[in-house]
Amino acid sequence: xxxxxxxxxxxxxxxxxxxxxxxxxxxxxxxxxxxxxxxxxxxxxxxxxxxxxxxxxxxxxxxxxxxxxxxxxxxxxxxxxxxxxxxxxxxxxxxxxxxxxxxxxxxxxxxxxxxxxxxxxxxxxxxxxxxxxxxxxxxxxxxxxxxxxxxxxxxxxxxxxxxxxxxxxxxxxxxxxxxxxxxxxxxxxxxxxxxxxxxxxxxxxxxxxxxxxxxxxxxxxxxxxxxxxxxxxxxxxxxxxxxxxxxxxxxxxxxxxxxxxxxxxxxxxxxxxxxxxxxxxxxxxxxxxxxxxxxxxxxxxxxxxxxxxxxxxxxxxxxxxxxxxxxxxxxxxxxxxxxxxxxxxxxxxxxxxxxxxxxxxxxxxxxxxxxxxxxxxxxxxxxxxxxxxxxxxxxxxxxxxxxxxxxxxxxxxxxxxxxxxxxxxxxxxxxxxxxxxxxxxxxxxxxxxxxxxxxxxxxxxxxxxxxxxxxxxxxxxxx
Amino acid sequence: xxxxxxxxxxxxxxxxxxxxxxxxxxxxxxxxxxxxxxxxxxxxxxxxxxxxxxxxxxxxxxxxxxxxxxxxxxxxxxxxxxxxxxxxxxxxxxxxxxxxxxxxxxxxxxxxxxxxxxxxxxxxxxxxxxxxxxxxxxxxxxxxxxxxxxxxxxxxxxxxxxxxxxxxxxxxxxxxxxxxxxxxxxxxxxxxxxxxxxxxxxxxxxxxxxxxxxxxxxxxxxxxxxxxxxxxxxxxxxxxxxxxxxxxxxxxxxxxxxxxxxxxxxxxxxxxxxxxxxxxxxxxxxxxxxxxxxxxxxxxxxxxxxxxxxxxxxxxxxxxxxxxxxxxxxxxxxxxxxxxxxxxxxxxxxxxxxxxxxxxxxxxxxxxxxxxxxxxxxxxxxxxxxxxxxxxxxxxxxxxxxxxxxxxxxxxxxxxxxxxxxxxxxxxxxxxxxxxxxxxxxxxxxxxxxxxxxxxxxxxxxxxxxxxxxxxxxxxxxx
Numbered sequence: 001x002x003x004x005x006x007x008x009x010x011x012x013x014x015x016x017x018x019x020x021x022x023x024x025x026x027x028x029x030x031x032x033x034x035x036x037x038x039x040x041x042x043x044x045x046x047x048x049x050x051x052x053x054x055x056x057x058x059x060x061x062x063x064x065x066x067x068x069x070x071x072x073x074x075x076x077x078x079x080x081x082x083x084x085x086x087x088x089x090x091x092x093x094x095x096x097x098x099x100x101x102x103x104x105x106x107x108x109x110x111x112x113x114x115x116x117x118x119x120x121x122x123x124x125x126x127x128x129x130x131x132x133x134x135x136x137x138x139x140x141x142x143x144x145x146x147x148x149x150x151x152x153x154x155x156x157x158x159x160x161x162x163x164x165x166x167x168x169x170x171x172x173x174x175x176x177x178x179x180x181x182x183x184x185x186x187x188x189x190x191x192x193x194x195x196x197x198x199x200x201x202x203x204x205x206x207x208x209x210x211x212x213x214x215x216x217x218x219x220x221x222x223x224x225x226x227x228x229x230x231x232x233x234x235x236x237x238x239x240x241x242x243x244x245x246x247x248x249x250x251x252x253x254x255x256x257x258x259x260x261x262x263x264x265x266x267x268x269x270x271x272x273x274x275x276x277x278x279x280x281x282x283x284x285x286x287x288x289x290x291x292x293x294x295x296x297x298x299x300x301x302x303x304x305x306x307x308x309x310x311x312x313x314x315x316x317x318x319x320x321x322x323x324x325x326x327x328x329x330x331x332x333x334x335x336x337x338x339x340x341x342x343x344x345x346x347x348x349x350x351x352x353x354x355x356x357x358x359x360x361x362x363x364x365x366x367x368x369x370x371x372x373x374x375x376x377x378x379x380x381x382x383x384x385x386x387x388x389x390x391x392x393x394x395x396x397x398x399x400x401x402x403x404x405x406x407x408x409x410x411x412x413x414x415x416x417x418x419x420x421x422x423x424x425x426x427x428x429x430x431x432x433x434x435x436x437x438x439x440x441x442x443x444x445x446x447x448x449x450x451x452x453x454x455x456x457x458x459x460x461x462x463x464x465x466x467x468x469x470x471x472x473x474x475x476x477x478x479x
Numbered sequence: 480x481x482x483x484x485x486x487x488x489x490x491x492x493x494x495x496x497x498x499x500x501x502x503x504x505x506x507x508x509x510x511x512x513x514x515x516x517x518x519x520x521x522x523x524x525x526x527x528x529x530x531x532x533x534x535x536x537x538x539x540x541x542x543x544x545x546x547x548x549x550x551x552x553x554x555x556x557x558x559x560x561x562x563x564x565x566x567x568x569x570x571x572x573x574x575x576x577x578x579x580x581x582x583x584x585x586x587x588x589x590x591x592x593x594x595x596x597x598x599x600x601x602x603x604x605x606x607x608x609x610x611x612x613x614x615x616x617x618x619x620x621x622x623x624x625x626x627x628x629x630x631x632x633x634x635x636x637x638x639x640x641x642x643x644x645x646x647x648x649x650x651x652x653x654x655x656x657x658x659x660x661x662x663x664x665x666x667x668x669x670x671x672x673x674x675x676x677x678x679x680x681x682x683x684x685x686x687x688x689x690x691x692x693x694x695x696x697x698x699x700x701x702x703x704x705x706x707x708x709x710x711x712x713x714x715x716x717x718x719x720x721x722x723x724x725x726x727x728x729x730x731x732x733x734x735x736x737x738x739x740x741x742x743x744x745x746x747x748x749x750x751x752x753x754x755x756x757x758x759x760x761x762x763x764x765x766x767x768x769x770x771x772x773x774x775x776x777x778x779x780x781x782x783x784x785x786x787x788x789x790x791x792x793x794x795x796x797x798x799x800x801x802x803x804x805x806x807x808x809x810x811x812x813x814x815x816x817x818x819x820x821x822x823x824x825x826x827x828x829x830x831x832x833x834x835x836x837x838x839x840x841x842x843x844x845x846x847x848x849x850x851x852x853x854x855x856x857x858x859x860x861x862x863x864x865x866x867x868x869x870x871x872x873x874x875x876x877x878x879x880x881x882x883x884x885x886x887x888x889x890x891x892x893x894x895x896x897x898x899x900x901x902x903x904x905x906x907x908x909x910x911x912x913x914x915x916x917x918x919x920x921x922x923x924x925x926x927x928x929x930x931x932x933x934x935x936x937x938x939x940x941x942x943x944x945x946x947x948x949x950x951x952x953x954x955x956x957x958x
Contacts, residue, residue: 033602033606045547045549048547048549070523093581110575142622
């Protein structure tokens with residue numbers, strides 16, 4: 001087991017330095033690599049395979065709810081980007097600008113898309129004439145660019161992969177319902193597929209998307225108590241429609257502006273998975289999106305019949321699961337720690353003695369519990385352990401979220417919690433942006449995450465200014 | 480049927496104006512739309528769904544042969560792009576250049592990737608140390624940008640979607656085998672999934688990829704006899720490896736340069752599908768990649784029981800096929816021509832009389848043959864007609880390819896064929912680039928497509944200069 005220990009030691013302990021632990025994990029689990037383009041990363045096969053599983057799962061959820069995929073150009077002419085005032089103010093400062101095509105200076109510079117509302121609006125104008133053309137329920141999988149000064153793998157990079165949904169509706173009510181439906185899909189996906197419970201709610205005006213009337217958000221908590229904005233869904237009203245002059249002939253023969261939404265999640269989710277579930281031995285992947293769900297490690301593989309039996313089990317399991325049989329010449333210990341580091345949910349060990357007993361050993365990546373099971377029903381046993389891994393991940397993350405969610409009813413208490421207890425703070429708020437700014441300044445970075453859907457009434461007064469409280473807000477530091 | 484006729488009349492006849500017929504089809508079948516970014520197009524839901532089916536099919540073929548997907552940054556620093564001399568000469572003139580990030584001028588300008596050999600090489604340098612790290616079999620699905628002066632939907636656009644495979648191998652032999660294997664996968668995919676037969680072979684030195692030692696190509700012929708370069712596979716030798724200083728510790732304890740390949744196909748394939756199979760009624764899609772394989776049109780749908788029966792058939796077929804039941808309020812005639820225009824392979828009509836007879840009508844999009852079939856085995860009948868559609872598409876395209884492939888053994892004959900007979904010309908060639916250039920000039924654009932794998936010996940003399948012939952070349956005009 002010497003080698004196993006050595007490999008594990010390569011990862012900094014979480015408690016020692018969480019940020020270093022994180023970068024150790026992303027590098028050593030071979031999720032990504034740096035490139036010579038500042039702030040851009042390379043998604044390596046294992047990291048990209050996680051993204052492919054995420055895509056496949058979410059894409060099915062989008063299609064089930066009637067959405068269609070499209071592809072818009074990656075460039076936005078400056079004049080198009082500037083059509084909606086709030087929007088351009090929010091994004092222009094972080095755009096990468098194309099100014100030359102070959103040797104020719106462009107007459108108008110082009111932004112590499114930071115988000116595609118403007119492109120979709122331009123297209124909507126040509127394809128929407130009548131209420132019969134509505135709703136338009138579009139989604140796009142692509143990469144976007146936001147020129148970032150400081151970057152961290154998956155969490156903040158100058159280019160990242162994402163999906164952006166863009167929809168148009170006859171009425172405000174229908175668009176609002178879409179906005180909430182999509183946030184619900186994100187919440188279900190986080191819980192069901194990523195095993196991540198999270199707080200959901202509405203962003204304050206200060207924190208909402210540039211150009212939106214309302215922004216809804218999912219805010220999972222990382223293991224260290226820091227929030228990660230996990231996905232957002234925006235209701236635009238008819239603001240962009242007016243700016244882009246998109247109208248439709250309504251059922252009552254009047255001409256109306258359609259109502260719009262957009263919503264997106266990105267490769268940040270891989271960061272959320274790492275920081276929610278990972279431990280000092282590396283990554284732990286929820287079974288639904290793990291590229292390898294079961295790693296089969298033959299023990300004493302040179303002995304007669306071991307590899308044959310391992311291959312036989314692999315074939316049986318591979319009918320319904322993603323399975324890897326590692327019959328390489330690396331030591332068994334090296335393999336154990338390798339697949340632990342890569343977060344494979346279940347390890348299956350099989351050696352000569354197991355074969356004699358018509359059994360094998362299953363090991364859970366979360367609890368590291370070992371279970372001897374009969375080969376007769378290995379499919380059922382593996383499925384049960386995967387289910388158990390999922391349940392344990394949800395339970396642990398829920399416990400972390402609950403234990404690190406605090407309340408504060410006075411400014412003193414708020415500052416004390418912010419200083420001493422990592423995590424979220426539930427506290428009442430008057431609705432004034434000045435109080436948000438004051439709390440952020442006094443705490444050195446605690447911001448409103450959202451007004452949660454599950455709002456409580458902790459007191460009648462704003463925790464900051466003491467004026468009458470309008471909402472309970474969940475506050476926290478963020479990535 | 481008045482409406483049907485009207486709709487069909489909106490498409491220009493192929494014989495009248497093939498180019499206009501093409502743009503009519505791409506627009507009216509709602510495959511794409513133009514955007515305000517010159518040369519970039521919007522892939523609308525129906526066009527993107529074709530691309531999704533292509534991706535899924537090809538991706539499975541790549542994975543079966545051991546390839547893994549990755550994602551590289553979309554930007555290439557100028558210094559990286561210029562590391563391989565031939566490569567940069569080929570691509571720099573058509574690069575889009577990013578020069579600003581927000582308000583800050585970049586110290587080094589960045590090309591939006593026109594292709595990613597340089598990025599892959601930079602990464603290979605960090606992940607390849609030993610023969611144990613080889614082969615690296617990577618693929619990437621992404622968009623690339625090549626600043627084009629004149630553009631046509633799908634065929635030539637400034638941004639397009641594609642896949643680019645990039646692999647590294649221990650030996651030249653292994654890399655050459657990979658290059659040919661991937662061209663073989665393209666050939667199989669074209670024939671099996673797109674129903675497109677094509678000539679395959681090696682590009683002449685003049686036509687090969689910038690930086691490659693050898694380029695292999697698949698060259699389908701469009702209905703009008705014009706070639707479309709349908710996909711290429713390149714063998715690089717160790718040229719890039721040397722330029723990027725990528726080495727590995729070999730089995731014999733020496734330090735060696737690995738051998739490299741790259742290969743790609745793009746959304747151009749959608750152009751190939753349109754121009755190979757389409758007719759005066761619009762698109763015809765091969766069943767394997769058709770977003771809708773069967774369109775169910777209820778006849779007299781207001782009559783009792785019609786929609787229920789149509790829905791029941793839909794549910795039965797949808798277990799294995801992509802089916803759309805159109806129960807909208809449009810007329811039956813409109814629906815017929817709509818799904819013809821969109822190239823749906825099989826139409827299923829069902830009305831009160833059919834239901835009485837426990838039958839329905841199947842109509843082939845290719846031959847427009849009608850077949851009355853029993854509802855008892857509708858699944859089998861539909862599958863058989865889809866198979867028939869596929870076979871007919873292959874037969875028609877093969878006939879077109881054969882009929883429009885001519886031979887020439889003298890310059891006079893070559894020029895006569897080039898002038899009067901659209902299609903390919905098989906003719907002998909001395910191997911001299913001067914003859915390629917002379918033939919292109921004399922014919923106003925006929926170029927070497929490839930030296931086909933199925934080479935023939937038509938004569939001993941170069942068709943252009945009369946010197947001893949080295950190869951038979953297939954020549955033709957191209958998109």
